[in-house]
Amino acid sequence: MKDKSAERIPAGERRESILAAASLVFGERGYFGATTDQIARAAGISQPYVVRMFGSKENLFLEVLDRAVGKLIEAFRSVLAESRDTDEPDDDLHVRIGFAYVNLIEDRGILLSLMQAFSMGGDPVVGRKAREGFLTIYRLLRDEAGFDAERIRDFLAHGMLLNTVLGLRMPDEYLTDDAARELLQSTFGTKLQMVLDLAALEAAGESRAVGAEA
Amino acid sequence: MKDKSAERIPAGERRESILAAASLVFGERGYFGATTDQIARAAGISQPYVVRMFGSKENLFLEVLDRAVGKLIEAFRSVLAESRDTDEPDDDLHVRIGFAYVNLIEDRGILLSLMQAFSMGGDPVVGRKAREGFLTIYRLLRDEAGFDAERIRDFLAHGMLLNTVLGLRMPDEYLTDDAARELLQSTFGTKLQMVLDLAALEAAGESRAVGAEA
DNA sequence: GTCTATAGGAGGATAGAC
């Protein structure tokens, strides 16, 4: 089952798959908690190759962060573009952007690795970039979406709760705890089923993806 | 200046000071990022003594978590008790609880170490306890404060944004970035000055408290 | 483009003296 003699794959593609794996693992374990070896396994290559390709773990994380912010921006912008075509009432906008945010959960790792970065403000390098990313989103919401300060605050607040609930793996408690059930319902609304399904999938696949250290 | 030959201090007091130091350092660097040695330095004792007193780093973190949740509950309950004495309109309640939450920032480390715990849902031991803590707060808000699901959600959401903004060290950007300024204003409202003052104090003291590794 | 081997350094935990 283990393909020891590696297939040669173009550097570009390899980069992508490492970034995807890293996003997952960093999201799961945090920057310090994640090891380059776990990332390597998840990507199906050797640990030194990961380091070689990105120079350092820190660099890799910075790229993951960039990607995550980029995907967020992209998703938000596409909603904004849509809304310029149709002329639905502007009030829908924050709902639709909110949906775009929730939908990013499908791209596993993005939201969680973002949240990890958001807790690293104290780090001189990562912290700076994380603040930058957060403020970029703020400006997008303000300047491109035209939200006022309160709307931005409320939007970001609910986004952070969403991240927290996911980071806590609260969906795992859905069946066993009434408070968790309520919380999940009010947090995810109509997207709840999607979230639960994803959590179930993960619970099955996680051991293989990340924790195959036996 | 360095008192090498340690003063004998009752175990109870020593425990407290280690927990206080640990709360700070864990809040600053996260569970994996923090080292028992940094905590020991911050508490003014040797690294093995920290481990000896709590058995393991994980155990120490779990106690820090307990403390943080305990302080939160205590703060919320005292607001609730107050509101049963006076008979002000119930609408004020979530504002006053919100203030109680923001005021916990003064007890440095509490909010940040809580947030660190909230990002560790994947950990079998810490994750379980973190979810438990979060749901305890949820139930307090629901059963003791009488909030409905939406109010709880909104309250928690704004709390999480507050944590995120603090974790990002956004106050450091207050003078240099207009978006940061706006965000801080709408997030902290009348408490903004307090937050900025605390951030300034920290910026001065941080190098001594945590990062004296030269 | 990818691996194996390994250097080099932290960091958590233990032993044992005072």
Place this chain on the structure above:
DNA sequence: GTCTATCCTCCTATAGAC
């Protein structure tokens, strides 16, 4: 109650072969 010394594991990063 507290320290010093130290073990041992784990991890990032480098070297060099294929």
